[in-house]
Structures are given as structure tokens and as C-alpha cells.
Amino acid sequence: MEMDFFKLAAWLTRACLWMLLPNLVWAQDSLKERHSRWIESAPPGIKRLIDLGDVSFEADDRELAARKKQGLAKFTFDYQYRYRIIGTRRTIARDSQEPTVVVVAKIQLTDLKLAHRVFILSTFDPKDPWKSPLLQHEFDHVSISTDPRLRSLLKNYLGTPLEIQLAQAPPDDPDPKPQDIRIDQEIQRTMQNRVKEIERITQSLNDLFDKESSDGVRSISQRERFFSDFFTVETLKKLDFKSPEIFEEYTKVISKSQWQEHYSLNAPL
Numbered sequence: 001m002e003m004d005f006f007k008l009a010a011w012l013t014r015a016c017l018w019m020l021l022p023n024l025v026w027a028q029d030s031l032k033e034r035h036s037r038w039i040e041s042a043p044p045g046i047k048r049l050i051d052l053g054d055v056s057f058e059a060d061d062r063e064l065a066a067r068k069k070q071g072l073a074k075f076t077f078d079y080q081y082r083y084r085i086i087g088t089r090r091t092i093a094r095d096s097q098e099p100t101v102v103v104v105a106k107i108q109l110t111d112l113k114l115a116h117r118v119f120i121l122s123t124f125d126p127k128d129p130w131k132s133p134l135l136q137h138e139f140d141h142v143s144i145s146t147d148p149r150l151r152s153l154l155k156n157y158l159g160t161p162l163e164i165q166l167a168q169a170p171p172d173d174p175d176p177k178p179q180d181i182r183i184d185q186e187i188q189r190t191m192q193n194r195v196k197e198i199e200r201i202t203q204s205l206n207d208l209f210d211k212e213s214s215d216g217v218r219s220i221s222q223r224e225r226f227f228s229d230f231f232t233v234e235t236l237k238k239l240d241f242k243s244p245e246i247f248e249e250y251t252k253v254i255s256k257s258q259w260q261e262h263y264s265l266n267a268p269l
Helices: 002-041 044-053 061-067 133-145 148-158 179-213 223-227 233-238 244-254 259-264
Strands: 055-059 071-092 099-120 162-167
Touching: 002 055, 044 055, 044 099, 044 133, 061 071, 061 099, 071 133, 071 148, 071 179, 099 133, 099 148, 099 179, 133 179, 148 179, 148 244, 148 259, 162 179, 223 259, 233 244
Parallel strands: 055 099
Antiparallel strands: 071 099, 099 162
């Protein structure tokens, strides 16, 4: 009897799963269709932001509940690059008095992409989503991370020639790596750190926006004035940007940036 009971319980469990599976698939398809309709019905300015930021919608009730949020926008930077060694020299490290090799590399960006995932509750289904304060707020976040000044910062900073130091491999190292491999690894690490620095700056400005808008409860009335300082040299200095040597060239690059027009794309309807 005990064995029969467990067999019955297992059969009932499988039967329930098979009954639930079509509903789960239908729910996922329904959400995808809903999000597709939103994108298709987006006003021209929003469509421009969707294209610029490669925006996709996702429902994640669990993460939103954990963060106590109704919506969330996440950004990622993806890039490809090539490098060319333009100089090497030997020197002595000040801290250890050990001989090192200083390598100077020229960086060429071959591709730069931004992507966004906008998370909303699965139950969020307003009649006119683009008049919703929630999407207004999340797409202001998208506006920040697609700011043309940020793209200029990415290109300018990631494309700046870099200088790395390689300590001499210890003579007792049983498996020393060839110098070209060590150079490649150090360049990769430096580029990753550059991206992390720009991510830090971008997140700091997103946090400032959340603070000023009370996470979307208050609308930003003086939009042009509020966003005018984003990604300026003065703001980068306040945020302790790690590579001030790029400021002179960066200032020239962003002097003609059309950031005002950019922030009008998501202006309240």
C-alpha cells in the first residue's frame, strides 16, 4: 500500500505539471506579445530610444519584489577592439626596485554597442503604457545611458592609448607565460577596468536621478536644466573619474553634442 501511494502521488504530480505547462507557455507568449505591442505602438521619440539602446522588456516579479521596485532598467556595454604595440622600454619599479617592461599600446575600437533590459511586473498592463509614469521613469534611465555624451566618453576613454607595466617573471617560475600572452592579458584587464569605471559613473548618475525623482514618484519638471550637467567634465571630476588626462580632448568632442534633443525624446506626453 505504501508503494502504491507514492506511485499515485508521483503520477498526480506529473499530471499537474502537464496541466500547468500549457498555461505557463501561454503566459510567457502573452507577455512577449504584450511587450511587442508596446514597442510597435511606441511614439517616434521612444522608438528612437528603443533603437539607440537596443531595449527589450522582461517580466521578473521575483527580482522586483526583492528590490522593492515596480520597474528596473539595466544597461550593458559591449565592445570589440584591436591593439598595436607602439613602444616598449625597460625600467625599475619604484616600489620594489624590480626590473619591469613598460608597454604602450594603441587601441582601435571596432564595435561599440549598448543594450538595455527593462524589467516590469508581469501584471503591468496599462491601457496606454506610454502615458504610464512607470515607463516614463524607466525610459529616462534609458535616456541617461544612451546620452550622446556618454557614447563620446566611451569612445574617447576606451580608445585612449594605454600604458602597462610587466614585472619580470621570477627565475624560479616553473611555467612562465610568454611575454606576448602576458601583454594581452594585461591589456584585457585594463580595458575591463575602463569599462567598469564608466559603468560606475553611469550608475552614479542613474542613482542621482532616482534620488531626485524619488524613484519616479516625482517628475523632473526642468528636464534640460537637470540633465545639462550629466557627463560633463565638471561632473566627472566630482565623481572622481580615474583618468582626467582625457578631459581636454573629451571637452572638445562633447562641445557640439545634441544632448538637449536627446532628452526630449522621452519628454512626458
